[in-house]
Amino acid sequence: MNRKARITTLALVALTAGALSAGAAHAEKAGGILKMHHRDNPGSASIHEDASYSTNIPFMGLYNNLVIYDQSAAQNSIDTIVPELGTSWQWNADKTKLTFKLREGVKWHDGKPFTAKDVQCTFDLLQGKGDNKLRQNPRKAWYSNLESVSVNGDFEVTFNLIRKQPAFIALLASGYTPIYPCHVDAGKMRTNPIGTGPFKFVEYKRNESIKVTRNPDYWKKGRPLLDGIEYTIIRNRSTAALAFVSGKIDMGFPMAFTPAMVRDVKKQVPDAICEIQTTNVATNLIVNRDSPPFDNADVRRAMALALDRKSFIDILYEGNAEIGGAMLPRPNGVWGMPAELLRTMPGYNPDVKANRDEARALMKKAGYGPDKRLKVKVSTRNIAIYRDPAVILIDQLKDIYIDGELEVVETPNWFPKVARKDYAVGLNLTGSAVDDPDQNFYENYSCGSQRNYTQYCNKELEKLFDAQSMESDVEKRKAIVWEIDKKLQEDVARPIILHSREGTCYRPYVKGITVMSNSSYNGYRYENIWLDK
Amino acid sequence: MGTYLVRRSLLMILTLFGISVVIFTLLRVVPGNVVDILFEAAGFVDEAEKAQIEKDLGLDRPLYVQYASWIAGLAQGDLGYSYASEKPAIEEIAPRIPVTTKLAVLALLFSVIMGVPLGVISAVRQNSGVDYMFRLVSLSGLSFPSFWLGLLTLMVFVGATGNLPIYDAETESFWDALLMYSVPAAIVGFRSSALIMRLTRSSMLEVMRQDYIRTARAKGASRNSVNYRHALRNALLPVVTIVGIEAAFLIGGLIVTETVFNIPGIARFLVEAIQWRDYPIVQNLVMFAAVVVVVVNFIVDLLYAVLDPRIRYGD
Numbered sequence: 068m069n070r071k072a073r074i075t076t077l078a079l080v081a082l083t084a085g086a087l088s089a090g091a092a093h094a095e096k097a098g099g100i101l102k103m104h105h106r107d108n109p110g111s112a113s114i115h116e117d118a119s120y121s122t123n124i125p126f127m128g129l130y131n132n133l134v135i136y137d138q139s140a141a142q143n144s145i146d147t148i149v150p151e152l153g154t155s156w157q158w159n160a161d162k163t164k165l166t167f168k169l170r171e172g173v174k175w176h177d178g179k180p181f182t183a184k185d186v187q188c189t190f191d192l193l194q195g196k197g198d199n200k201l202r203q204n205p206r207k208a209w210y211s212n213l214e215s216v217s218v219n220g221d222f223e224v225t226f227n228l229i230r231k232q233p234a235f236i237a238l239l240a241s242g243y244t245p246i247y248p249c250h251v252d253a254g255k256m257r258t259n260p261i262g263t264g265p266f267k268f269v270e271y272k273r274n275e276s277i278k279v280t281r282n283p284d285y286w287k288k289g290r291p292l293l294d295g296i297e298y299t300i301i302r303n304r305s306t307a308a309l310a311f312v313s314g315k316i317d318m319g320f321p322m323a324f325t326p327a328m329v330r331d332v333k334k335q336v337p338d339a340i341c342e343i344q345t346t347n348v349a350t351n352l353i354v355n356r357d358s359p360p361f362d363n364a365d366v367r368r369a370m371a372l373a374l375d376r377k378s379f380i381d382i383l384y385e386g387n388a389e390i391g392g393a394m395l396p397r398p399n400g401v402w403g404m405p406a407e408l409l410r411t412m413p414g415y416n417p418d419v420k421a422n423r424d425e426a427r428a429l430m431k432k433a434g435y436g437p438d439k440r441l442k443v444k445v446s447t448r449n450i451a452i453y454r455d456p457a458v459i460l461i462d463q464l465k466d467i468y469i470d471g472e473l474e475v476v477e478t479p480n481w482f483p484k485v486a487r488k489d490y491a492v493g494l495n496l497t498g499s500a501v502d503d504p505d506q507n508f509y510e511n512y513s514c515g516s517q518r519n520y521t522q523y524c525n526k527e528l529e530k531l532f533d534a535q536s537m538e539s540d541v542e543k544r545k546a547i548v549w550e551i552d553k554k555l556q557e558d559v560a561r562p563i564i565l566h567s568r569e570g571t572c573y574r575p576y577v578k579g580i581t582v583m584s585n586s587s588y589n590g591y592r593y594e595n596i597w598l599d600k
Numbered sequence: 601m602g603t604y605l606v607r608r609s610l611l612m613i614l615t616l617f618g619i620s621v622v623i624f625t626l627l628r629v630v631p632g633n634v635v636d637i638l639f640e641a642a643g644f645v646d647e648a649e650k651a652q653i654e655k656d657l658g659l660d661r662p663l664y665v666q667y668a669s670w671i672a673g674l675a676q677g678d679l680g681y682s683y684a685s686e687k688p689a690i691e692e693i694a695p696r697i698p699v700t701t702k703l704a705v706l707a708l709l710f711s712v713i714m715g716v717p718l719g720v721i722s723a724v725r726q727n728s729g730v731d732y733m734f735r736l737v738s739l740s741g742l743s744f745p746s747f748w749l750g751l752l753t754l755m756v757f758v759g760a761t762g763n764l765p766i767y768d769a770e771t772e773s774f775w776d777a778l779l780m781y782s783v784p785a786a787i788v789g790f791r792s793s794a795l796i797m798r799l800t801r802s803s804m805l806e807v808m809r810q811d812y813i814r815t816a817r818a819k820g821a822s823r824n825s826v827n828y829r830h831a832l833r834n835a836l837l838p839v840v841t842i843v844g845i846e847a848a849f850l851i852g853g854l855i856v857t858e859t860v861f862n863i864p865g866i867a868r869f870l871v872e873a874i875q876w877r878d879y880p881i882v883q884n885l886v887m888f889a890a891v892v893v894v895v896v897n898f899i900v901d902l903l904y905a906v907l908d909p910r911i912r913y914g915d
Contacts, residue, residue, distance in 0.1 A: 108684075108872070110638060110684075111686075117642075118642040118643065202638075202649070202652075202656075203638055203639060203642065203646065203649050203653070204646070205639075205642035205643075205644075254686070257686060258685070258687070272864070273684070273685055273692070273864075273869070273872075274864040274868060274869055274872065275769065275864040276769070299862070300862075301766075301862045302859060302862075302868075303859050303860055303862070305751055305860075306754065306766060306859075306860055306861070306862055309754050309755065309758050310764055310766065312758055312764075313758045313762060313763055313764035314762070315764050315766070477631075478637065478875070480631050480632050480636070481640070482639060482640060482642075482643060482644055482645055483645055486644060497643070517643075517644035517645075518643050518644050
């Protein structure tokens with residue numbers, strides 16, 4: 068091909084691509100109200116005070132972060148972090164100072180200007196500094212390595228870390244890390260939230276609805292595309308599914324439909340788009356290591372060996388769940404162990420019979436057998452997603468001379484009971500907002516952490532927690548993370564039974580939805596959603 | 601009559617006082633409080649934060665002080681603040697009362713309109729095919745669980761019409777609103793109508809065996825006159841009692857229907873408030889329900905005198 072022909076071809080390709088992209092951009096339609104289902108009453112509208120995506124989903128659109136996970140990428144990773152209120156960022160040489168340039172001309176929903184002071188106030192609030200206090204602060208531990216936030220003029224801030232933590236920015240990109248205004252009291256943010264986000268708060272009526280409306284002064288021109296979102300609170304899942312089938316709502320609550328419900332919905336609305344996606348919520352076994360005979364490592368290991376994970380997944384999720392370690396397995400997760408490494412850990416070998424033979428031998432060594440069975444209460448929350456796996460667990464433990472009796476605990480008493488260590492064996496669920504080892508390991512496995520329910524404490528392993536946290540090279544970090552994860556499973560710190568998958572359904576005319584594969588907490592800015600009708 | 605009214609009023613006050621003490625005590629006996637629930641999603645309880653929130657909400661004060669504070673507020677029309685929503689309790693409760701009232705009144709109307717005539721027909725045509733059919737229908741009404749019937753009805757509606765008759769705060773017309781309330785009201789009323797029908801039938805059968813009915817027939821009174829003027833009026837006394845009880849039940853007993861039909865009434869709100877240990881909401885809603893029950897019972901007692909002239913509440 069001669070030069071002229073090449074130029075002509077390139078010009079044609081460029082023109083075609085331009086026309087296609089212009090067409091795609093043109094295809095986006097602004098306007099309309101998205102009608103969504105909400106599964107329950109969020110605790111409040113203040114994301115910093117809650118720890119449930121019941122709050123994130125309706126209220127994440129009210130705010131902006133400094134940075135955010137790309138809302139059109141299904142998998143969150145360091146590589147998918149994009150600017151928001153921070154326009155650019157830079158680490159110092161030893162990665163202990165992270166400096167952000169801030170976006171200028173941004174206004175809060177009440178018309179006041181956004182400045183660097185607001186960023187400083189937000190992190191002071193999260194660290195419990197200053198007069199303005201959060202009523203509860205569930206993610207205080209995320210910022211334990213943050214020494215301070217310093218302001219360099221109106222549009223630059225620096226995060227000063229105690230030690231190197233390259234993944235710190237991953238925490239800033241979570242839906243759990245919105246920037247709050249300095250001038251609004253933390254209490255007000257629970258009932259009348261003010262943000263800089265694409266949507267403004269209209270009202271929240273408990274048991275009824277949540278409404279947000281388009282922010283006409285949003286700094287991102289042309290966004291949001293929707294005029295607003297109305298969430299109808301429907302607690303009964305069958306009624307919610309019928310509301311979707313009847314067209315009363317355009318979109319179900321994210322991750323609210325079980326695989327069985329998705330099948331049913333698809334049968335009734337064949338053109339519905341339903342995505343069954345990993346949630347990064349792990350069902351796990353907790354064992355009180357101080358309560359005899361569970362202080363015996365052999366007994367704990369036998370319990371881990373007794374788990375037939377495939378049965379759990381087949382019964383509870385019709386095969387739609389993942390087997391993994393502490394970190395969400397690949398390919399949906401970033402940090403999960405390779406399958407061949409996973410199989411080497413106690414209870415992960417697909418040969419269940421061999422595992423249980425080994426478990427029975429360990430139980431006999433600990434003094435138990437067919438004639439001397441171990442009786443134990445298996446405690447769990449009185450909610451179906453806890454109760455159902457607990458029942459299967461009890462059934463499986465029978466094979467290794469353990470007779471479990473189900474003890475259901477009402478929600479208000481569950482965490483106080485676990486915190487008091489007033490249990491022997493329990494069935495629990497653990498959600499990770501950010502698919503990053505820093506969040507998971509420190510929160511769930513470090514000595515003294517409030518969410519370390521089994522109080523597993525391994526000082527040597529904690530050195531590895533720090534080592535992976537300070538490692539900048541992703542591949543080197545992965546190797547350390549796998550070593551930690553392997554050790555956690557071998558030590559029966561908190562055996563992970565499964566990583567769940569749940570369904571999100573929406574009508575085909577709802578465009579611009581991305582269901583994230585490794586977090587249920589980060590993908591709800593909803594500024595790119597539009598209605599093709 | 602005046603003395604009777606004074607006596608009944610004093611008794612009502614005493615009853616309400618007793619209920620206030622019982623509900624206040626029971627709520628505090630149940631383990632856990634709103635702060636535990638607030639921490640539920642966090643997966644842990646921070647004891648320092650918990651203590652601070654309890655202090656802010658006044659939960660660290662002695663129980664008798666909390667009780668006195670509630671009653672003093674109530675006497676001045678101040679219901680306090682909801683712990684969960686942080687809004688005045690009156691703002692949370694007031695909009696829900698008309699919703700439940702509409703549903704309860706419609707359900708009661710449905711149950712009376714269905715139950716009484718079917719009961720009378722069943723009694724008049726005792727052991728006929730019609731009687732057997734109505735008895736079967738009433739047995740179904742008592743046996744079908746409301747949630748099952750409700751969900752089934754919703755499925756049928758969606759399948760047949762493509763519409764879902766669940767609650768919608770912005771109905772376009774009176775008729776849309778009527779339809780929206782009618783479906784759940786019929787579901788609830790079906791159970792009540794079955795009860796009323798069976799009671800009307802047995803009560804009618806008993807009355808129709810009385811001497812004065814035979815005398816009326818012997819005098820040559822028409823069949824309708826005997827059945828409706830002589831028998832039904834006397835048979836209605838126990839029916840009125842049961843309607844009164846059902847009316848009281850409907851104020852707080854609509855939880856399943858409100859959940860299935862997604863109606864933001866007081867029954868579902870009450871259950872949720874109990875789950876949240878939202879004391880100001882629970883206490884005031886239970887007191888409201890208690891007042892309704894006491895007043896309805898009082899009205900029922902007065903109705904006895906209207907229906908049966910022999911009953912007089914003398915001084």
